Amino acid sequence: MTQRVELATVMDRLAVDEVVTEYAVAVDDGDWEAYRGLFSPEGRADYRSAGGIEGDARQVAAWLEESMRLFSMRQHLIVNRRVAFGTLDQDTGDTARVRADYVNPMRFAADGAESAAPDFVCGGRYSFGLLRTYDGWRLSEVVVQEKWRRLPEPAKAGVSD
Template sequence: MTQRVDLATVMDQLAVDEVISGYAMALDDSDWPALLALFTPDGRADHRAAGGIEGPAAEVADWLAGVLGPFPVRQHLIGNRRLTVQDGGGFPGDRAEARADCLTTLFAESGEVTSVVSRYTFGLSRTDDGWRLHSVVALERARRGADAS
């Protein structure tokens, strides 16, 4: 029985990792439909610590599109992930939290480069469509370069 529980946990970890990587790639590619598809219908995001907004995922995606628009090349490198899956009485539950560090590099059309170091906290829920984000909180820790989010 332990091997089956361990396998389920590993499968959940891989699925959650895919959601987090998808989040970063959607931001880099300006793929706002893909970003929104990662959220539950009631999903929310909070970018206030980076001078942004907090609210429903769609509103925050619109804000991100405007803020990131002047940077045609961007890279969100997410690493140092720490995942906790809810314990469902010895089995993986339907909620998870992941913390991850992110180094974002933004290249403006002018050639100016901005680097931002952040820590993200991702709240996830298991849905019929797989793991989805119900919350994202971005905590900016350091910034160098032009004014960017």
Template sequence: MTDLHDVHALQSMLATYARAVDTRDWDLYRSLFTPDARIDYSSAPFGIAGPRDEVAAWLEQSLSVVPMSMHYVSNIEVELDGDSATVHAQFFNPMQFPGFADLSFCGGYYHHEMVRTPDGWRSRSLREDNLWFVNSPTPPA
């Protein structure tokens, strides 16, 4: 039987993740991951993969020129296994790039490997699958 308290805590963590990115709260962002977490945004235009602090610094620099982003996270699936969980969720992200007259939009999936810590659930691994991008900042291949 699924522990609904854990499912709710994991869903709440994903909402906090979206708020941290959109409000550019990089301390909050880092706090959602284990110190040794690996984060992979390489499916997105100009994306990178690496350790938590390296990726957080890249996000901070990259998004500093983006006036607006608003992540929506939905369809969250949780597979609990004791103090570990696999979480899959869909995302939709409208954003405004500098110099673009129209909004850009992207969507795809987040794949998290979560662990229970003394401070609550944290992601030890995030892989983003950016499946589509409308009005992308990179030209089509």
């Protein structure tokens, strides 16, 4: 591999990593326009394993916008990113796959004082498919595989703080 090819691969890896980071930030910040902008025109997302929907980026963004109103705080931590580049039409590097684990603490929106601790935490694995477009790397597919979740413990009768 030449230095030029190695540099291009590093640049692509950084660009792909940035798309994954921007995905987490868009969801956490509730920036649904930015979320939709991360996808290719045919891009789809599948949140069914986490109790959500599967559909195109527009449909899923609308669903996320509604369902994320339940949470006043969201913080995706996407780690252990494994990136692999593929081929499309015989041109090396036109597609990428990222498998990454996530932990997602969230706090329920509530009237009055909020605790600093999250009420709801889930974790699992993302599978991102990306496509090189004229506008840069875009998501062609996002699949969430939720593996676990921890819900708030019910208040015990007769116990006060």
